[in-house]
Amino acid sequence: MSGGVLRNSTEEVPVVQKGDSVLSVQDLRTVFHTQDGLVHAVNGISFTLAPGELLGVVGESGSGKSVSMMSLLKLLPMPPAEIVEGSVHFGGRDLLQLSDAELRQLRGGDIGFIFQDPMTSLNPVFNIGFQIMEPLRIHMGMNKKQAADRAVELLELVGIPSARQRLRDFPHQFSGGMRQRVMIAIALACDPKVLIADEPTTALDVTVQAQIIELVKGLRQKLGMAIVWITHDLGVVAGIADKVAVMYGGQIVEYSDVASIYSDPRHPYTQALLRTLPTQEGGRTGRLVSIPGQAPNLNAPPAACSFAPRCEHVGPKCWAANPPLFDIHGQHSSACWLESEGGTA
Amino acid sequence: MLNYTIRRLILAVPTMLFISFVIFAIIKLSPSDPTAGLPLTIPPEVREKIREALGFNEPFIVQFFLWLKQLVVTEPLYWMNQKFGTEFEIGQRMISYQTRSPVLDLIVQRIPQTLWVVGTSYIVGIIIAVPLGIISAYKQYSVFDQIGTFISMIGFSVPTFFTGVLLILIFSVNLGWFPSIYDTTHVVDSWGSFWYQIKQMIMPVMVLGLFNAAQISRYMRASMLDNLTQDYVRTARAKGVKEQTVVLVHVLRNSMIPVVTVIALNLPSVFGGALITEQVFQVNGLGQLLILAIQGGDVPMVQTVTVIFAVLIVLFNLIADVLYGMLDPRIRYD
Numbered sequence: 267m268s269g270g271v272l273r274n275s276t277e278e279v280p281v282v283q284k285g286d287s288v289l290s291v292q293d294l295r296t297v298f299h300t301q302d303g304l305v306h307a308v309n310g311i312s313f314t315l316a317p318g319e320l321l322g323v324v325g326e327s328g329s330g331k332s333v334s335m336m337s338l339l340k341l342l343p344m345p346p347a348e349i350v351e352g353s354v355h356f357g358g359r360d361l362l363q364l365s366d367a368e369l370r371q372l373r374g375g376d377i378g379f380i381f382q383d384p385m386t387s388l389n390p391v392f393n394i395g396f397q398i399m400e401p402l403r404i405h406m407g408m409n410k411k412q413a414a415d416r417a418v419e420l421l422e423l424v425g426i427p428s429a430r431q432r433l434r435d436f437p438h439q440f441s442g443g444m445r446q447r448v449m450i451a452i453a454l455a456c457d458p459k460v461l462i463a464d465e466p467t468t469a470l471d472v473t474v475q476a477q478i479i480e481l482v483k484g485l486r487q488k489l490g491m492a493i494v495w496i497t498h499d500l501g502v503v504a505g506i507a508d509k510v511a512v513m514y515g516g517q518i519v520e521y522s523d524v525a526s527i528y529s530d531p532r533h534p535y536t537q538a539l540l541r542t543l544p545t546q547e548g549g550r551t552g553r554l555v556s557i558p559g560q561a562p563n564l565n566a567p568p569a570a571c572s573f574a575p576r577c578e579h580v581g582p583k584c585w586a587a588n589p590p591l592f593d594i595h596g597q598h599s600s601a602c603w604l605e606s607e608g609g610t611a
Numbered sequence: 612m613l614n615y616t617i618r619r620l621i622l623a624v625p626t627m628l629f630i631s632f633v634i635f636a637i638i639k640l641s642p643s644d645p646t647a648g649l650p651l652t653i654p655p656e657v658r659e660k661i662r663e664a665l666g667f668n669e670p671f672i673v674q675f676f677l678w679l680k681q682l683v684v685t686e687p688l689y690w691m692n693q694k695f696g697t698e699f700e701i702g703q704r705m706i707s708y709q710t711r712s713p714v715l716d717l718i719v720q721r722i723p724q725t726l727w728v729v730g731t732s733y734i735v736g737i738i739i740a741v742p743l744g745i746i747s748a749y750k751q752y753s754v755f756d757q758i759g760t761f762i763s764m765i766g767f768s769v770p771t772f773f774t775g776v777l778l779i780l781i782f783s784v785n786l787g788w789f790p791s792i793y794d795t796t797h798v799v800d801s802w803g804s805f806w807y808q809i810k811q812m813i814m815p816v817m818v819l820g821l822f823n824a825a826q827i828s829r830y831m832r833a834s835m836l837d838n839l840t841q842d843y844v845r846t847a848r849a850k851g852v853k854e855q856t857v858v859l860v861h862v863l864r865n866s867m868i869p870v871v872t873v874i875a876l877n878l879p880s881v882f883g884g885a886l887i888t889e890q891v892f893q894v895n896g897l898g899q900l901l902i903l904a905i906q907g908g909d910v911p912m913v914q915t916v917t918v919i920f921a922v923l924i925v926l927f928n929l930i931a932d933v934l935y936g937m938l939d940p941r942i943r944y945d
């Protein structure tokens with residue numbers, strides 16, 4: 267499957283220096299082959315991750331957050347998924363060109379994953395000791411005893427009391443929050459350079475959510491890995507992220523340092539997203555705001571701005587071509603024709 | 612677990628009593644006469660004597676308890692006397708109407724043949740079914756899966772009396788490879804006779820084995836498919852676990868939970884299938900014994916064999932539950 271149909275506006279993707287990044291993704295495109303034709307889930311996303319940096323990825327449901335991150339390590343079921351284009355540079359290699367065996371060495375080794383639902387993400391029939399020790403034995407070549415000791419350390423690190431006794435316990439003997447801590451322990455087992463957390467708190471209740479966020483904050487300071495934190499909650503991102511990527515229709519529509527996203531949101535979608543955040547001033551009378559309109563159709567690669575049908579600033583340019591990311595200043599860019607030279611859409 | 616097992620065994624006693632009572636009642640409702648099979652020259656007074664001696668004229672309920680006493684008291688005591696030289700006072704042993712020999716002796720003679728054929732075919736069935744189900748699920752809709760599905764549909768829907776006769780026609784009559792009749796008097800004492808034993812077992816075992824494999828492989832496939840899409844599989848892959856380990860350790864262990872139950876629960880029904888297969892291949896096992904007993908109106912024999920089947924069903928239900936608890940840590944029986 268070569269370029270042709272799928273290619274659009276890639277010429278203007280800003281060139282990213284690979285030098286000081288742990289992870290650098292260029293023009294990643296992933297489609298699903300379904301009975302109703304292709305679903306273009308990820309349409310050319312590019313970003314870099316500096317060592318120790320925390321990138322928050324936000325966007326509404328179906329915007330392609332999970333699919334894009336799982337594409338990095340080919341964790342999607344293929345078929346139906348197919349990564350049609352792009353490169354993922356990590357440690358001097360393009361992950362998309364690696365063999366299965368080489369990829370496996372990175373999965374759970376240099377790159378750790380945490381998933382959304384801790385209730386179903388652990389294997390119900392193995393005790394958690396086995397599940398934590400598995401990556402240790404695969405990647406670090408530890409024997410049973412060493413792996414068990416390290417597993418205890420990890421459980422203590424993520425705040426599970428009487429860790430050694432709990433190694434023999436099964437997932438159903440833990441609460442949701444505790445299970446997510448176990449998942450974090452598994453992801454951190456082999457000292458990853460990059461941790462990808464796919465909505466790690468969405469399935470948890472608010473107080474537990476706050477505990478997990480605090481935990482990750484602390485771990486990040488202690489261990490210094492780079493993190494990609496996927497969420498659809500801009501509020502969560504404000505507290506922990508360095509950079510924010512806003513996704514819409516399988517594309518990154520705005521990319522910025524965390525402060526500018528809140529002080530100077532440029533993309534109309536980001537602005538709309540921010541308005542949906544319940545404010546404190548709103549108090550009890552404040553109504554929840556939603557963005558009018560429907561999520562974009564992903565049956566074809568975007569030929570126009572995919573937010574155009576819902577955008578209040580929409581103009582003729584928006585229907586004519588898909589906007590590339592325009593640099594605003596420094597690290598801030600937005601994929602909107604309003605940022606183009608004329609300043610009009 | 613042990614507590615649970617013991618409790619279940621105790622609870623099985625009333626169940627068994629009830630089942631045997633119902634079986635007894637059903638058999639009694641059909642008219643039968645223990646002397647019907649005797650020569651016509653025997654005078655009526657003698658026949659009456661025989662009936663009386665067998666307790667046939669007692670009230671229904673007395674007959675039932677007589678039978679029960681023979682099964683659970685007389686026979687075990689007799690067995691102990693034989694085995695340990697004890698000298699318990701025992702009453703009349705349970706006598707078959709047809710053969711006039713003790714029912715239990717006949718059954719004990721027949722059990723090995725049935726166990727050999729049924730047991731081997733079940734194991735063969737499982738050995739075929741489990742890998743078949745795993746590969747079919749992992750390579751869903753592949754050519755392998757399609758062929759596997761086709762064959763198990765046939766195995767499922769074609770009755771064993773048909774496949775049995777078909778195999779006899781092909782391999783015994785036309786090709787002459789295997790004997791069509793199972794010789795139970797055959798003694799294995801050399802490589803040659805061992806080989807003959809294998810040859811005579813192949814067809815009955817295959818007929819039953821394929822039937823079992825067809826069922827079990829379908830369950831295996833469905834259960835694997837169910838588990839392959841679970842989140843924990845993705846977690847295992849994200850940890851860098853080898854694909855082979857993902858499938859054969861993470862997924863298989865979960866998939867076996869329902870399948871083991873099915874395997875254990877199905878075993879009694881295999882005895883039913885064996886009944887027919889034994890008839891086709893002339894294996895003189897329990898199945899044949901039962902069929903002849905039914906034809907001859909041999910009430911104690913029919914009653915006892917049926918109750919043995921019922922005991923097996925209850926027993927394998929229990930085994931299924933215990934295995935279930937062993938495989939699935941979420942199940943705790945205390």
Ligand SMILES: Nc1ncnc2c1ncn2[C@@H]1O[C@H](COP(=O)(O)OP(=O)(O)OP(=O)(O)O)[C@@H](O)[C@H]1O
Nearest residue numbers: 298300305307326327328329330331332333334346
């Ligand atoms: N197996 C699949 N087959 C077909 N389409 C799929 C498949 N998995 C995902 N998609 C499509 O890909 C798009 C992106 O999905 P993705 O899971 O990445 O969304 P998300 O941003 O993670 O949303 P959420 O916040 O709900 O997790 C969706 O439109 C979805 O319908």
Ligand SMILES: [Mg+2]
Nearest residue numbers: 331332333464
């Ligand atoms: Mg998602």
